[in-house]
Amino acid sequence: MAQRMEKALRQRLRTILDRWGLKMLAVVVAAGAFVPIDGRPLSYTQAKLGITPEAALALSGVVAVASAAAVLLLPRHRRPVICLGLAAWILMSVWVTLGVGSYVAARTTRRQPRLIWYIVGASAVVILPMTAGAAIGMPGLAREDLFSSLGSVVLFVWLPAVLGLWSRARRDVIEGLQERAEQLEREQAARAEQARTQERARIARDMHDVVAHRVSLMVLHAGALEVNAKDAGTAAAAELIRTTGREALGQLRDVIGVLKSAGDGDEPTLGPQPTLVDLDRLLDQSRAAGLSVRRHDEGTPKRLPTLLEHAAYRVVQEALTNVHKHAGRARTDVAVRYLETDLEIMVSNTAPAESVEALPGSGMGLVGLRERVELLDGVFVAEPRHGGGFTVSARFPLTAPALEGTA
Numbered sequence: 001m002a003q004r005m006e007k008a009l010r011q012r013l014r015t016i017l018d019r020w021g022l023k024m025l026a027v028v029v030a031a032g033a034f035v036p037i038d039g040r041p042l043s044y045t046q047a048k049l050g051i052t053p054e055a056a057l058a059l060s061g062v063v064a065v066a067s068a069a070a071v072l073l074l075p076r077h078r079r080p081v082i083c084l085g086l087a088a089w090i091l092m093s094v095w096v097t098l099g100v101g102s103y104v105a106a107r108t109t110r111r112q113p114r115l116i117w118y119i120v121g122a123s124a125v126v127i128l129p130m131t132a133g134a135a136i137g138m139p140g141l142a143r144e145d146l147f148s149s150l151g152s153v154v155l156f157v158w159l160p161a162v163l164g165l166w167s168r169a170r171r172d173v174i175e176g177l178q179e180r181a182e183q184l185e186r187e188q189a190a191r192a193e194q195a196r197t198q199e200r201a202r203i204a205r206d207m208h209d210v211v212a213h214r215v216s217l218m219v220l221h222a223g224a225l226e227v228n229a230k231d232a233g234t235a236a237a238a239e240l241i242r243t244t245g246r247e248a249l250g251q252l253r254d255v256i257g258v259l260k261s262a263g264d265g266d267e268p269t270l271g272p273q274p275t276l277v278d279l280d281r282l283l284d285q286s287r288a289a290g291l292s293v294r295r296h297d298e299g300t301p302k303r304l305p306t307l308l309e310h311a312a313y314r315v316v317q318e319a320l321t322n323v324h325k326h327a328g329r330a331r332t333d334v335a336v337r338y339l340e341t342d343l344e345i346m347v348s349n350t351a352p353a354e355s356v357e358a359l360p361g362s363g364m365g366l367v368g369l370r371e372r373v374e375l376l377d378g379v380f381v382a383e384p385r386h387g388g389g390f391t392v393s394a395r396f397p398l399t400a401p402a403l404e405g406t407a
Contacts, residue, residue, distance in 0.1 A: 025100070026068040032096025033064035033088065063088050067097045078108050082118070086125050095152070098122070099160045106164025107171075115161075122157045215252065219245035240288045275309035276336065279316060283334065286320050292331045293320070299338030308396050311372050312336075312345045315380075318365045319347035319392040327352045330389065343396045351388025369394070 067088065070080035085101025088094035102122060109115040127149045219242050226238035274282070283293045316334055323332050330349045337344040366382050369392075373380040378396040385391050 022072055022074060026071040029071050029096050029100060030064040030068040033067055033092070033094050034060045035094075035096075059092065063092060063094060063097075067094075070097075071100065074104065075108070078104050086122060089125060089156075095156045098126075099156045102157050102160035103164040103167075106161040107168045108164075119157060119161055123153045126153045126157060215245050215248050219249065236288065240285060244285060273306065273310040274313045274317075275306060276304075276312055277309075279313060279334075279336070282313070282317060282320070286324070286332075289324065290329050291320070291323060292329065294331075294333050296333060296335040297338075298335065301338055304343060304398070308343065308376060308398075311376055311378075312343060312394065312396065314372060315345050315369055315392065315394045316347055318369050322365065322390070322392070323347075323349045327390070328354065341398055343398060344393065345396075346391065346393040348385060348391040349389050350385075366392070 063084075066084055067081070070084045073080055081097070082101040082105050085094075085098040088097045102119075105118045106115060109118070222238045222242035222245060226235050226242060229235035229238055280295070283295055286293050320332065320334075323330060327349050330352045332347065332349040335344070335346040335348075337346070369382075370380045373394045373396070376396055378394055380394050382390070382392045
């Protein structure tokens with residue numbers, strides 16, 4: 001709890017500094033133009049420049065406005081505040097602007113020779129006027145100012161420069177750590193992507209080695225059974241098994257192609273996808289397997305986007321597969337409704353008349369259907385019927401944004 005409060009406080013303080021930091025510094029620098037090194041704003045400037053009090057006050061105001069404007073130009077323009085700090089010291093011995101300029105010069109100057117020349121020049125600007133003034137007996141200056149000038153160099157040039165160098169070094173360290181963290185994150189993402197690619201390739205190999213091999217054997221045995229069948233019913237059943245197996249092999253090759261191409265970064269080459277035009281053939285295959293299926297069409301058939309028709313076909317296909325698995329030969333109705341703004345698909349079956357042996361499955365068929373329908377901004381419903389049975393329905397909007405450009 002205390003750590004969260006401390007973190008929130010630091011974040012709030014950082015936000016305040018980002019928003020008001022330069023403005024607050026501009027106010028401080030402007031006020032510092034009226035407070036020279038000895039704390040006597042007008043008398044010191046008068047003694048140094050030999051001007052009237054009104055002129056000294058006006059000069060302080062000009063320096064204050066210029067210093068505030070130079071600070072507000074940071075961080076894009078750093079030269080104005082550096083040059084103005086030196087000029088303000090030469091004219092009026094204004095130490096605030098000089099200190100800010102020294103800090104900015106040390107923090108932003110990347111080339112070491114330039115920084116060294118600035119420190120040497122700024123030190124000379126601070127020491128020489130006081131030294132010369134004390135030597136010639138300028139009013140308001142004494143020989144002990146020779147020693148105070150050295151302290152001024154340390155306080156207003158060297159110390160801000162050291163703080164600027166420390167701040168720059170700290171910033172470089174933080175940026176280096178952030179860059180290293182981002183690099184590690186990129187490397188981790190690359191390793192994760194490589195792992196996914198390898199997993200896709202492994203799945204593709206397993207599907208090819210196991211599933212495709214066994215389906216191919218099923219197709220071969222069905223072909224042999226069809227040739228050697230002694231009655232027409234057996235031959236028709238064998239022909240249906242062989243045809244279904246060949247279609248399954250074709251779809252399996254498409255899936256393997258997607259997995260491999262996803263790993264290689266290439267676009268998969270797929271065959272034509274089944275649509276509502278192929279729906280009768282799908283229903284005939286279910287009827288040949290012993291399922292009583294009736295189709296009902298409502299509305300005026302219209303040309304629809306291929307993506308939508310393929311999704312509708314998959315809804316019927318998965319629903320019929322579930323009927324085969326869980327309801328056996330229960331009576332099933334397939335309704336296709338062409339509405340004005342929607343396409344509705346509904347597959348409903350009655351309760352099974354006898355116990356049905358459960359067939360293996362992944363249990364993810366309806367989940368995948370729901371995701372497929374919702375990707376097209378549709379509504380998917382799968383629920384049991386009153387009195388037994390099950391209903392699967394999907395409603396696809398014909399003007400969904402997901403269908404734009406697919407017609």
